[in-house]
Amino acid sequence: MDSESFRLDGYRLIDWIAEYLEHPERYPVLAQVEPGQVERALPKEPPEEPEPLEAILQDVEKIIAPGLTHWNHPGFFAYFAITGSGPGILGELLSAAFNVNAMLWRTAPAATELEELVLGWLRQLLGLPPEFMGLINDTASVSSLCAIAAAREALGLRIREEGLAGRADLPRLRLYTSEQAHSSIEKAAIVLGLGQAGVKKIAVDEEFRLRSRDLEAAIKKDLKAGCKPFCVVATVGTTSTTSVDPVPEIADICRRYNLWLHVDAAYAGAAAILPEKRWALAGCKRADSIVVNPHKWLFVPIDCSAFYCRHPSILRQAFSLVPEYLRTSEEDRVRNFMDYGIQLGRRFRALKLWMVLRAFGAEGLRQRLRDHVALAERFQGWIEASPDFEPLAPVPFSVVCFRSRPQDLSACPETEAYLNLLNERMLEAVNGTGDVFLSHTKINEKFALRLAIGNLGTTEAHVRRAWELLQEHAMRLDAELRPATLKD
Amino acid sequence: MDSESFRLDGYRLIDWIAEYLEHPERYPVLAQVEPGQVERALPKEPPEEPEPLEAILQDVEKIIAPGLTHWNHPGFFAYFAITGSGPGILGELLSAAFNVNAMLWRTAPAATELEELVLGWLRQLLGLPPEFMGLINDTASVSSLCAIAAAREALGLRIREEGLAGRADLPRLRLYTSEQAHSSIEKAAIVLGLGQAGVKKIAVDEEFRLRSRDLEAAIKKDLKAGCKPFCVVATVGTTSTTSVDPVPEIADICRRYNLWLHVDAAYAGAAAILPEKRWALAGCKRADSIVVNPHKWLFVPIDCSAFYCRHPSILRQAFSLVPEYLRTSEEDRVRNFMDYGIQLGRRFRALKLWMVLRAFGAEGLRQRLRDHVALAERFQGWIEASPDFEPLAPVPFSVVCFRSRPQDLSACPETEAYLNLLNERMLEAVNGTGDVFLSHTKINEKFALRLAIGNLGTTEAHVRRAWELLQEHAMRLDAELRPATLKD
Secondary structure, X not given: OOHXXXXXXXXXXXXXXXXXXXXXXXXXXXXXXXXXXXXXXOOOOOOOOOXXXXXXXXXXXXHHHHHOOOOOOOOEEOOOOOOOOHHHHHHHHHHHHHOOOOOOOOOOHHHHHHHHHHHHHHHHHHOOOOOOEEEEEOOHHHHHHHHHHHHHHOOOOOHHHHOOOOOOOOOOEEXXXXXXXXXXXXXHHHHOOOOHHHEEEEOEOXXXXXXXXXXXXXXXXXXXXXXXXXXXXXXXOOOOOOOEOOHHHHHHHHHXXXXXXXXXXXXXXXXXXXXXXXXXXXXXXXXXXXXXXXXXXXXXXXXXXXXXXXXXXXXXXXXXXXXXXXXXXXXXXXXXXXXXOOOOOOOOOHHHHHHHHHHHHHHHHHHHHHHHHHHXXXXXXXXXXXXXXXXXOOOOOOEEEEEEOOOOOXXXXXXXXXXXXXXXXXXXXXXXXXXXXXXXXXXXXXXXXEXXXXXXXXOHHHHHHHHHHHHHHHHHHHHHHOOHHHOX | OOHHHHHHHHHHHHHHHHHHHHOHHHOOOOOOOOOOHHHHOOOOOOOOOOOOHHHHHHHHHHHHXXXXXXXXXXXXXXXXXXXXXXXXXXXHHHHHHHOOOOOOOOOOHHHHHHHHHHHHHHHHHHOOOOOOEEEEEOOHHHHHHHHHHHHHHOOOOOHHHHOOOOOOOOOOEEEEEEOOOOHHHHHHHHHOOOOHHHEEEEOEOOOOOEOHHHHHHHHHHHHHOOOEEEEEEEEEOOOOOOOEOOHHHXXXXXXXXXXXXXXXXXXXXXXXXXXXXXXXXXXXXXXXXEXXXXXXXXXXXXXXXXXXXXXXXXXXXXXXXXXXXXXXXXXXXXXXXXXXXXXXXXXXXHHHHHHHHHHHHHHHHHHHHHHHHHHHHHHHHHHHHOOOEEEOOOOOOOEEEEEEOOOOOOOOOOHHHHHHHHHHHHHHXXXXXXXOEEEEEEEOOEEEEEEEOOOOOOOHHHHHHHHHHHHHHHHHHHHHHOOHHHOO
């Protein structure tokens, strides 16, 4: 591709994207395709001859874009809603153009140093102390896995050298986290050879926060049984309800029993850039490691997971392996990020984070987060004011959990089962409109709808549209589905 | 960022990149900055107020670009030289704009199905059978880790459930690979709790290929000692010398002892798109899993690692965890890629691979690979013809290992130490010119220079320039450094 073609094709693509980002609503937010439909529309065999970008873009327009769920749509309220902002998209473009592998300082000094610098910026914005070394991983799944691997290494049991299997000298290892923790914690435990049985899931209180008394009791019980507790993962902003574990109390327990404290603040950590939400990271200064994902609520395109660790030397000990072909003369004077994680190959992700932080400015980011919190609170207000809906969890950030519960519903043994059916069908119905996309969770066995605000295009009108659709479909479906036994 | 600003800033950035890619030689290929220089040139604190993209691009121009090692420079001959081609860069741009998380089919149907489709295309180009399910990971480090995790799960020892530690019923587990295997294999073993001791490094023959007789002997010995062999990792294109392990023989052994065979073909697998290099993947049809990185030698920007596995259900069993908030009604009818690996978050990487395969066409890719192989062979020819240089390994693909060995050098006990010093200093000197960047390895204790061809801009003139610099600096340094005892 010569320079002139790159320029022309680049302009064409920028135009297409500008148009797409201006009108994401021309597509249904949740894709309305059948399984296999996209695949069937494309040739099964690779082309022998080159094709012009124009032909490819036509397929993007005709087949790919209509086959996607549009995370850019302002009616995207599912999971954690996100935004890959303009500066972030351009940052990703520039990073693809540089195409450096920042495995060693030498292979991309500016990428390594910008990563150190910009993670310092983010650390300051979050109010974390300078003892934390920061680096960027792809996902929180990987950041948390690295944290737990470091915790395992910190045991000093020669696990790096000797492994875990077939060792009569090793006790069972125990990791603690709440029953509301993200699935990636349990997955990390599986990968690391701790097994699902190595994860003790601690019960939560009525606001879905880990019960620290239960945590301590579980540790004591395990110690008595000859197991070796080594790590606690606390969550700031659980995926179901965005609850915040009592990190200060957990940190006390970790200190008492000499356990590694990792904090999964992948979503809600970002809120700490707001003075009024700084409480969310209370106690996190005392954590051993913490993860906050700028690709979640700081407008950076995925992937970008900021991982902070207070013990870089332990992390290094857990992961560093330097074969001859990766030795460099400066290795004692620089940070070679390959030494601190699983992947040797490392993209230049700091660029997009840097560009987003500069293009928005700290105050610009704060304003957007405040807007999102305000929209979520407004929606929660409507839920609370409605006689036919009920909130199912507090709203500390920008996610609302709720359900429909028609006011004239009788209370009897079948009520809960009916409500689960009604809400599940309601979710399908509103998502089927193409105007909004919400996801769900289960809260105390109740099927709960989740409305997550995180898209920069979302305005009150979009949230109101969701509210109208929910009310409309709740009423319609309740009329259709309610069994006679539940009628007054 | 409104649509008009995005367009204008986008054009500006496309222009900058077009200019950059047209003249990567305006920068030294290996960055000529001191540790800390980039970081010191930038503010330590994040900006409060927004800054225009223009200001950011000025810093890119003044601070970032000069602080990078330029993997786009046609004189980049280090590690594995790569190219993020124009169509690949634009693919990355589009994928950042869509900003989908392809964790579930539902969250990005076209991303999931394009990933299936395009991995099918690549599989056909490589001559692998349709039984292999393909998916894209970020790096070969992760692909190989997933393969070994699946192999561990295939043991049926309830490792997912119970873990490895503190179990009297588990023997030590053993993984086999050659002493020339990539460091990521050992790192995966550490992460997975096998430990470094769980990796048996098998000796290689005179062409750096795993000795299958030694492999079988090691397995027998471990079995006798009560260990449990479970996996062999063969390499097609080792990092040091690009040697190819005898996969057909290894596959026989794996069948005999019921071991999982994973093939790390991250770099050289791509060569199999050439009929004349198809031999490189001989026997790989019988592997249980294989990794080939299109970001290495198929002109896709990093990251893009194609992972093929013959047992998707085992992979799924090793990794799948579906919390309520990720359940979907269609989950039995579709592929949810989050079930097959570590990371929940998944970028839309298939797009750039699809765009590259279409923009080049299969024949276009083959031609470029042939050019690279031809350039490497030409360089190897010069080395062989020179009385002052010697080849240190065969050249099956596009990487040449060699060293300077002045013809009038006496042979005595100090010769090898002197040659190591001479070649190390020579490497520093040629890399210091800014015209070329080579890396090194050690081969039988000899300090070896590696010249890797993989950049689309590299022509014979660039390779010739490297050759001239090497000869010039070898002569100069030999005159400077040679001790009297080694003079004739």
